[in-house]
Amino acid sequence: MDPQHITTKERFAIPRQVMPAQSADIRNKNFKEVNLGYSAELAQTEALRCIQCKDPACIKGCPVNIKIDQFIKLIADGDFLGAARKIKEDNVLPAICGRVCPQEDQCEKTCILTKKHTSVAIGNLERFAADYERETGNVKLPSVKASTGKKVAVIGSGPAGLSCANDLIQMGHAVTVFEALHELGGVLVYGIPEFRLPKDIVRSEIDGLKKLGVEFITNAVAGRSVTVDELLTEEGFDAVFIGSGAGLPWFLGIPGENLLGVYSANEFLTRVNLMKSYQFPDNDTPVFNCKGKNVAVFGGGNTAMDAVRTAKRLGAEHAYIVYRRSETEMPARLEEVHHAKEEGVEFLMLMNPLEFIGNEQQWLTGAKCLKMELGEPDESGRRRPVPIIGSEFVLPVDMAVISIGNGSNPLIKQTTPDIDVSKRDTIVVDINTMATSKDNVYAGGDVVTGGATVILAMGAGRTAATAIHRKLMGIDSDE
Amino acid sequence: MHKIVSAIFLAENIKKIEIEAPRIAKKRKAGQFIMIRVGETGERIPLTIADSDPEKGTISIIVQGMGKSTKELNSKNAGDTVNDIVGPLGTPSHIEKFGTAVSIGGGVGTAIAYPTAVALKEAGNYVITINGARSKDLVILENEMKAVSDEAYITTDDGSYGFHGFVTQKLQELIDSGKKIDYVLAIGPIPMMKAIAEVTRPYGIKTMVSLNPIMVDGTGMCGGCRVTVDNQIKFACVDGPEFDAHQVDFKNLTDRNKVYLPEEKQSAEAFRHQCNLQ
Numbered sequence A: 001m002d003p004q005h006i007t008t009k010e011r012f013a014i015p016r017q018v019m020p021a022q023s024a025d026i027r028n029k030n031f032k033e034v035n036l037g038y039s040a041e042l043a044q045t046e047a048l049r050c051i052q053c054k055d056p057a058c059i060k061g062c063p064v065n066i067k068i069d070q071f072i073k074l075i076a077d078g079d080f081l082g083a084a085r086k087i088k089e090d091n092v093l094p095a096i097c098g099r100v101c102p103q104e105d106q107c108e109k110t111c112i113l114t115k116k117h118t119s120v121a122i123g124n125l126e127r128f129a130a131d132y133e134r135e136t137g138n139v140k141l142p143s144v145k146a147s148t149g150k151k152v153a154v155i156g157s158g159p160a161g162l163s164c165a166n167d168l169i170q171m172g173h174a175v176t177v178f179e180a181l182h183e184l185g186g187v188l189v190y191g192i193p194e195f196r197l198p199k200d201i202v203r204s205e206i207d208g209l210k211k212l213g214v215e216f217i218t219n220a221v222a223g224r225s226v227t228v229d230e231l232l233t234e235e236g237f238d239a240v241f242i243g244s245g246a247g248l249p250w251f252l253g254i255p256g257e258n259l260l261g262v263y264s265a266n267e268f269l270t271r272v273n274l275m276k277s278y279q280f281p282d283n284d285t286p287v288f289n290c291k292g293k294n295v296a297v298f299g300g301g302n303t304a305m306d307a308v309r310t311a312k313r314l315g316a317e318h319a320y321i322v323y324r325r326s327e328t329e330m331p332a333r334l335e336e337v338h339h340a341k342e343e344g345v346e347f348l349m350l351m352n353p354l355e356f357i358g359n360e361q362q363w364l365t366g367a368k369c370l371k372m373e374l375g376e377p378d379e380s381g382r383r384r385p386v387p388i389i390g391s392e393f394v395l396p397v398d399m400a401v402i403s404i405g406n407g408s409n410p411l412i413k414q415t416t417p418d419i420d421v422s423k424r425d426t427i428v429v430d431i432n433t434m435a436t437s438k439d440n441v442y443a444g445g446d447v448v449t450g451g452a453t454v455i456l457a458m459g460a461g462r463t464a465a466t467a468i469h470r471k472l473m474g475i476d477s478d479e
Numbered sequence B: 001m002h003k004i005v006s007a008i009f010l011a012e013n014i015k016k017i018e019i020e021a022p023r024i025a026k027k028r029k030a031g032q033f034i035m036i037r038v039g040e041t042g043e044r045i046p047l048t049i050a051d052s053d054p055e056k057g058t059i060s061i062i063v064q065g066m067g068k069s070t071k072e073l074n075s076k077n078a079g080d081t082v083n084d085i086v087g088p089l090g091t092p093s094h095i096e097k098f099g100t101a102v103s104i105g106g107g108v109g110t111a112i113a114y115p116t117a118v119a120l121k122e123a124g125n126y127v128i129t130i131n132g133a134r135s136k137d138l139v140i141l142e143n144e145m146k147a148v149s150d151e152a153y154i155t156t157d158d159g160s161y162g163f164h165g166f167v168t169q170k171l172q173e174l175i176d177s178g179k180k181i182d183y184v185l186a187i188g189p190i191p192m193m194k195a196i197a198e199v200t201r202p203y204g205i206k207t208m209v210s211l212n213p214i215m216v217d218g219t220g221m222c223g224g225c226r227v228t229v230d231n232q233i234k235f236a237c238v239d240g241p242e243f244d245a246h247q248v249d250f251k252n253l254t255d256r257n258k259v260y261l262p263e264e265k266q267s268a269e270a271f272r273h274q275c276n277l278q
Ligand SMILES: Cc1cc2nc3c(=O)[nH]c(=O)nc-3n(C[C@H](O)[C@H](O)[C@H](O)COP(=O)(O)OP(=O)(O)OC[C@H]3O[C@@H](n4cnc5c(N)ncnc54)[C@H](O)[C@@H]3O)c2cc1C
Pocket: A100, A101, A102, A155, A156, A157, A158, A159, A160, A161, A178, A179, A180, A181, A185, A186, A187, A188, A191, A192, A220, A221, A222, A223, A243, A244, A245, A246, A247, A269, A302, A303, A304, A306, A333, A409, A411, A412, A444, A445, A446, A447, A451, A452, A453, A454, A455, A457
């Protein structure tokens, strides 16, 4: 098909191009990436499906307003590097977002084709362009403005911190990122597993920032190693951006939660991803030996899907998702739910845990659950699950993973009392500037919103970078 | 990378290691710890900061070789490096002028009790220290403890040195002698801490213990270090590691610390094998 002379009818006739993937019964035994990416040919074919709307609705669905129509056109024309650079005008981590954005709720939801056909595979195309640029060694560093002499400290190296650092360094400010863990990337490295987001990609994005001059200090816990006040005084920073995420795991608060074999999703995923316990004993950190065991993950979000698919890969005989509501209410990305099912994960819907049961040695042996049914819709419009009286039963499990969400870490709050926080302990900001109640201190990402998405965290980091720049350079915000 | 400045054995299997960590040396307070990762494939393990020298930019840790990670660390010498150190972590010990404060250390727990004993002394307390060990050659920090104590006692299980018996017996003796004790800090093996809690409970003496659950991040992110205190879940790495001894569920802590026994054995054996080959 000649991209220059293709009729709308012909475009409509092209089916959405499926991304090749490892087959389910092979990938559920390894940690290699599930999706294999588009070939150039598949990408170009998919790009031809975009009708190049005059007023592209897809862009409104993207939290950072990537010029989607333009980059897709460049792919259709075979200018893959041009496409990657077009995306990067608005999104510094396209290889990551292309992989993990909940596209069906964002850009692909508002794509005009969604109404009549299936949307353009915007995420897959974004991933293709970014991978092409990186794999062909063509990543071009953006230019950095002359030094302003100003110094900004960024706390946390998740997507919020990285995108904030990226913008600030390009504006000519000196940027130092303080990260609590020994590796950079936040949830991208300790939470989201290798099979969904290869760590090499995160590393290469961070290397790019290093080349631009961003300084990274790992093993530095704000509030303990150094406080926000010390950064602003002794350490001489002109502003601080807090992107410390939502990393405090919630538990169910039911009996038996301290039995052996009960984990938070954070602990399970951190052991496996960050500490690489799937390679035990070559890596020293152990994790529950799932081989031949029954594992239940409680929750229905992306984190739950990652945990359950990880358990399956570690050899679990049965790997269950136990969720209180029904499948339509599950917040996880559709693709992950679909992949999990293909991999043999069993979904137990409308079920609520009441108690964990253990043996003499305090090892978990089962989870007492209650069956639910859907009642009237609640304030959020979702139908509220109500218990079915007398439906208790014990699900035999050897390991349980609690994945019901995270609060924010109290360390910064405790040591910087003049930063206002909400009742839920999230930092309160002015959403136009991400400024906190404390002078020259900004915040964004999960620490402000509670657990959300990579792209929203990045967007917040960028908004803050712009506001910090204006403040430091004395630019009036009305200009 | 952090350089080891000096490393000397204090007793068999217990080594004092001084490491460069300037930021931590400047900030740390008594009762705080670090997470250390020895090599690229290493696990993150918690160790108390026994001492620091802000001028030199170093901290000291005292390590008992238990399994793979601590034995590997104890095989290091001056000039070697470790990959990662993060800290100071944990809530510092609550220090005030209680009056008469007794600091009790069992085994390597003495190393953990030492910095807090120093702080209690600096705060103007009358400090009594009781250091327990199985036998004479396992007694550590004897002179250091003496230097900060108004009264210093050593106990050994086998009677080879000092008082013959357990630290609990010595404490009971002090209480029975009519001494008014206002505060007790006990750090050591879990059975010891539990026993101390039972000694002081009837007298209502405020008693703190430093708990040693298995940790991963040490920053409050994973919940692996959760302990039950006053029937509530607490994260030892941020809410602790020191807790009110009379409210701690010691049984749960003992059970939870056994979760990786087979894996720990496997790692330790592989490490021994590796050492034998070298
Ligand atoms: C398992 C899992 C799967 C997910 N899957 C998806 C997905 O598919 N798609 C999607 O869009 N979103 C997903 N999310 C959500 C997404 O990852 C987060 O919304 C996003 O990472 C938030 O970015 P952030 O920069 O605000 O925080 P984080 O990514 O949490 O990064 C915060 C960083 O700050 C560090 N830090 C914390 N406290 C301190 C301190 N005191 N001092 C120094 N450093 C500190 C942390 O160690 C961390 O590195 C997932 C989340 C999880 C946990």
